[in-house]
Every structure is written in structure tokens, then in C-alpha cells.
Amino acid sequence: MSCLKCLKYTMCVVNFIFFLCGASIFGLGIYMSTTFKYLSLFPSLSAMNLANGLYIIGIFVTCVSFLGFLGALKENRCLLISFFILLFLLMLAELTVACLLLLYENEIDSFIEKELKDSLEKAKGEGEGGNSTIGWNVIQKTGCYSKLKEVIENNLLGTGITVIIICSIE
Template sequence: MAVEGCGKCIKYLVFIFNLLFFFSGIGILAGGAYLASQQGGYGTLLPSIPVASAANLLIATGVIVLIVSFFGCLGAYKENPCLLMTFFLFLLLIFILELAAGIVGFIYRSDIEDYVTKDLMAGLSNYNRTNEGGLTDAWDLLQKQEMCCGVSNYTDWNVTMLYGNMNSVPASCCKGDDMSADCGDGVLSIPNPSVYTTGCKQALKDDFDKYLFQIGALGIAIGLFQILGMVFAMVLYTQIRNQGEFA
């Protein structure tokens, strides 16, 4: 027996909610893909900060949201209390996991700079070494894109023996179009070198702060949306069960 009156309105609200929830899942998937494309190239530089894992987590969450929204839509359309309860429990689990992740992220957000500094300094000495092609490419990508050099500043490269010269920086530090292999040779002994002098640590930290803020804002919006969905699902579940008992 189909629900009537107020219950019918709730049924349509649950269905509309899940349709919107489906599109939010697509948005989370897109966010994960965007994060992977923006920061995935730096993954080898920052082993202490699992950037790729964060992107994969968003992608996995998006897939789960799509599946859960399917249960919600089908449960509302069929007026099936079992599917509605499954939807409610899945939604509650996702909400709890999101809340836990947000709390952990908030607690450890101040440690990001320390992790970035430690990982980048460790990576300097392995630049251009055998079997370190991924790390070398990641350093070059970072310095070109962020227009930076070294960790705190360009003099950090004095810990390496680039091209047999302790006074050299990678060519990716060079300004403008001068990207020849030797453009960074000996620049650490020059008072005003033609390379980027600002370190990459702050640029990376700013990027992480920006992404964390965007993800946090998205998480709060989705969390509020999920609470609304749980309320609608439970109201519809109760309506269907009560109607079945008194039919």
C-alpha cells in the first residue's frame, strides 16, 4: 500500500535528496581527480604526507556515495523499509567517518609544515642520483611550477654535489627561458644569481592549506546535507512501517 498525504511528500523529498546526493558523489569524484592531478606529481617528495592516498580516498568516497544514493532512490521509489534502513545506516557510517577524518585533520594541520620541511630536506641529497628519477622529476616539476628553489631558499642546494660542483642548483631553478643544463652551475657563489631564490616549502604549505580549506568546506556542506537525508529517510521509514502495521 502506497504512502499518502505527508508521507508521500517525504517520499518525494527522499528521492530528490538522493538525486542531489548522487550529483554530490560525482562532485567528490571530480575533487579527488583534481587533487590527484594538482599534487600527484609531488608524491615522491612528501612520503610523510600521503597526497595520492588523499586523492584516492576522495575518489573511493565518491563511489560509495553513488552506491548509497542508489539504495536511497530505490528504497524511496519502492517504499521498501529494508532499503531505506540500509540507506540510513550507510549514510550514518559515512557521516561518522567524515567527522572522524575532519577531527584528525584539524588536530594535525599545524604539523604539515614540519612534515613538508623534513621530507623536502631529505629529498635534496637524492636529487639526480641513480634510481631516483621519480624524485628528480618531482623536484623539477615543483620548482618550475611554483617558481621556487630549494626548501627554505635556494642555498639549501649546497648539501648536494650537482654536476661535481657544490655551488650549483638544478636547471629547474633558473628564471625565464634559460633552462639549459648548466644554467644553475656555480650560482651559489654569485651575490645576485639569475635563479629563483625563494624556497618551495612555503608554496607547498600554502597549497595544502588551500586544499584542506576547500575539502573542509565541502565536507561541512555535505555533512549537513547528509543529516537532512537521514532525517527524511527515517521519517519515511517510520511512515511505511506504521502504515503497514495499521493496514
């Protein structure tokens, strides 16, 4: 019986920590959307920027961890089953995205290159002080596209190992 209580409170603590992390990620998304107006450098995907991604991730993590926390605390089977189903779906989504990224690597590379070129042309047309121009000034401080691509390719193994570890933890 004491082992089950230990498991119950461990699950409560872990999910509470994830709840706080999810709320922090959501807060970071709000901060980035109000502070940085140039987060989207892809003209055809302007709604898919970093701030919106952080909103979605923060809300999802907060909701799932709340289900796990409350389900463990109240020992409610329905909440716990919902929690584990959502975690399973999250793991499937992560694995699917990882497989699609590996499968369509060349197409994604050419899409990103095309979008960045279109965004650069748009920034040239806006003149100094436009949102795209500010974004391009920030990107050029960290290097150009080929340098960024090289960094990603060099860290591909580490990224794959990280995805496997995250899926194992889930």
C-alpha cells in the same frame, strides 16, 4: 499521505543528484590518474594520491546515494536503514578526521614538511622531465610550503564551519 509522497520524491531527486555527483567525482579521478602522473608528492605515501582519493569518494557517494534513491523509490526499509547507517558512519568518520587533524596539527605539519623535502630531493635526483619534477614545477607556480600553510591557517575557521554545515546536512 501526500506529505509522504512529497518526501519520497524529494529524497529520490536529492539522491539522484548525489548519484550524478558521485559518478562525476569518480570520473574526475579517472581523468586525473590518466592525465596527471605526478599527483603524489609524498614518497612514503605514493599510493595515497588525489586520484585514488577521488576514486574512493566517488564510489562511496555513488553507492550510498543509490541505496537512498532505490530505498526511497521502492519504500524498502532495509535499503533505507542501510542508507541511514552509512550516512551516520560517514558523519562519524568526518568528525573523527576533523578532530584528529586538530589534535595532531603539529605532527601533521612536521610530517608534511619532511615528506615535501624528501620529494624535492628525489625530484633533484631524477633530473628534468621526471614525474616528481613535473609535480614540483606545478606546486611552485602556486607558491611554496610556507605560503600554502599560511593560506590553510587563514581559512581554518571557514573549513571548520563547512565541516559543521556538511554534518548538519547529513
